[in-house]
Amino acid sequence: MPHSPSSRRRVRARTAGAAWHPVRVNPAESPFVRACRRLPVPHTPVWYMRQAGRSLPEYRALREGVPMLTACATPDLIVEITMQPVRRHGVDAAIFFSDIVVPLKAIGVDLDIKPGVGPVVADPIRSTDALGALRPIEPDDVPYVGEAVRGLVKELGPVPLIGFAGAPFTLASYLIEGGPSKNHDHTKAMMYGEPALWHDLMDRLTDITIGYLRIQAEAGASALQLFDSWVGAVAPDDYRAFVLPHTSRIFAALADLDVPRIHFGVGTGELLGLLGEAGADVVGVDWRVPLDRAAERIGPGRAVQGNLDPAVLLAPWEVIESRARDALERGRAAEGHVFNLGHGVLPSTDPGALTRLTEFVHAFPVS
Numbered sequence: 001m002p003h004s005p006s007s008r009r010r011v012r013a014r015t016a017g018a019a020w021h022p023v024r025v026n027p028a029e030s031p032f033v034r035a036c037r038r039l040p041v042p043h044t045p046v047w048y049m050r051q052a053g054r055s056l057p058e059y060r061a062l063r064e065g066v067p068m069l070t071a072c073a074t075p076d077l078i079v080e081i082t083m084q085p086v087r088r089h090g091v092d093a094a095i096f097f098s099d100i101v102v103p104l105k106a107i108g109v110d111l112d113i114k115p116g117v118g119p120v121v122a123d124p125i126r127s128t129d130a131l132g133a134l135r136p137i138e139p140d141d142v143p144y145v146g147e148a149v150r151g152l153v154k155e156l157g158p159v160p161l162i163g164f165a166g167a168p169f170t171l172a173s174y175l176i177e178g179g180p181s182k183n184h185d186h187t188k189a190m191m192y193g194e195p196a197l198w199h200d201l202m203d204r205l206t207d208i209t210i211g212y213l214r215i216q217a218e219a220g221a222s223a224l225q226l227f228d229s230w231v232g233a234v235a236p237d238d239y240r241a242f243v244l245p246h247t248s249r250i251f252a253a254l255a256d257l258d259v260p261r262i263h264f265g266v267g268t269g270e271l272l273g274l275l276g277e278a279g280a281d282v283v284g285v286d287w288r289v290p291l292d293r294a295a296e297r298i299g300p301g302r303a304v305q306g307n308l309d310p311a312v313l314l315a316p317w318e319v320i321e322s323r324a325r326d327a328l329e330r331g332r333a334a335e336g337h338v339f340n341l342g343h344g345v346l347p348s349t350d351p352g353a354l355t356r357l358t359e360f361v362h363a364f365p366v367s
C-alpha cells in the first residue's frame, strides 16, 4: 500500500478504537455527522471534494484502461477507489466514487465522460419532445450503486459514507449545452425564453435526483451532498424563480431520511442565503467568501462546509497552514463546521499535502 506509515497507524488505531468503544462504530455518531447536525465535536471533521481520484497514483493505477463510466458501474472498483483517500489521508468521511451524470446514463440518456473534457451528451435536450428521455430512476436501474454502497458501509466501519447527486440546474446545463460550458448560453436561453419547458425539465431532473439520493441513503449512506456546481452563474432573483422551487422540493423530499443533507455550489456568494433557504442542513461555501461572513449570510440553523482555495494546496506548507488556520478560526462563527476545500482537489495536488492538512485540521482546537 502506498500510504504513509502515519496514516497506516491512524487507520489501525481507528479500527482498534471502534472495537473497544462500540459507540464509535456508528457513523451516525461520527464527528462529521455531528458537525453537520451542529452538535459538539472532538475535532473539526474534514474531507475533500473530489478526494477519490484526481491526485492519487493508486487511483490512476486502478483506472488504467478502464473508461470512467465503466468504473462507475463496477462495484469492486467503486469500493476500492472510494476507500483510497480514507486509508491514505485518514479523512472523516468517504465520498462515493461516481459522477453526477451516472443516473442520467442509467435511465438511457446517450452520454459519455470524455477524459480531460467531462460529460458529453449525444443529443442535447432543447425541446419538449426530447424531455421524454427523462423518466424517474428506480433501484434496478443502478444495481451497482446499491451493491457498492452496502460493500462500502461494511468496509468503512465507523467512517461515514457521503452519497451525492448533481442538482437540477447543473444537470440541466450538461443536458442542454451537450457538454461543459463557460457561459451556459443555451441553458439560460431556455430558462428566460421558454420558462414552461425549463420548469418541466427541472421537474423531471428533480424527480431523478430525489430518487437517486434515496437509493444511496436507503443502501446505507450516512449523508447526502447535492452538487449544484454551476448555479453561481445565476442571479439571486433568477435563482428564486427558476431554481429554488426545485432544490427546495429535493430537500423536502429527503427530510424523512435520518441523514444530514449538504448543498454546495461554486461562485454562490450572492446566493448563500437562498441556498440555506432551500432547506439543507449544511451549506458548502467556495473560497470566495470567508466562512464567518458566509455563516452570517446563510443564517441560523445551518452548518457550513469549506472553504480553502484548492489552489492553496499548490503553495508551500507554511501558506497552506496559515490559510487553513484562518478558515478554521472563521469556521468557529458557524453553528457547525466541516472543513473542506472551496471546490474539488486539483489533479496536480501533492497527496502528501492533503495528508498533512488533514492532520493539521484534526489537531486544531475546536474552540
Ligand SMILES: Cc1c2[nH]c(c1CCC(=O)O)Cc1[nH]c(c(CCC(=O)O)c1C)Cc1[nH]c(c(CCC(=O)O)c1C)Cc1[nH]c(c(C)c1CCC(=O)O)C2
Pocket: 048, 049, 050, 051, 052, 053, 054, 067, 068, 095, 096, 097, 098, 099, 100, 101, 113, 114, 115, 116, 117, 118, 119, 164, 170, 180, 227, 229, 344
Ligand atoms: C460538475 C461535476 C461533474 N462531476 C461531479 C461534479 C460536481 C463536483 C464538482 O463541481 O467538481 C461530481 C464528481 N465526479 C467524480 C466524483 C468522485 C468522488 C469524489 O472524489 O469527489 C464526484 C463527486 C469523479 C469524476 N468525474 C470525472 C472524472 C474524470 C474522468 C476520467 O478519468 O475520464 C472523475 C474521476 C469527469 C468529470 N465529471 C464532471 C466533469 C466537469 C468532469 C471532467 C473534469 C474532471 O476530470 O473532473 C462533472
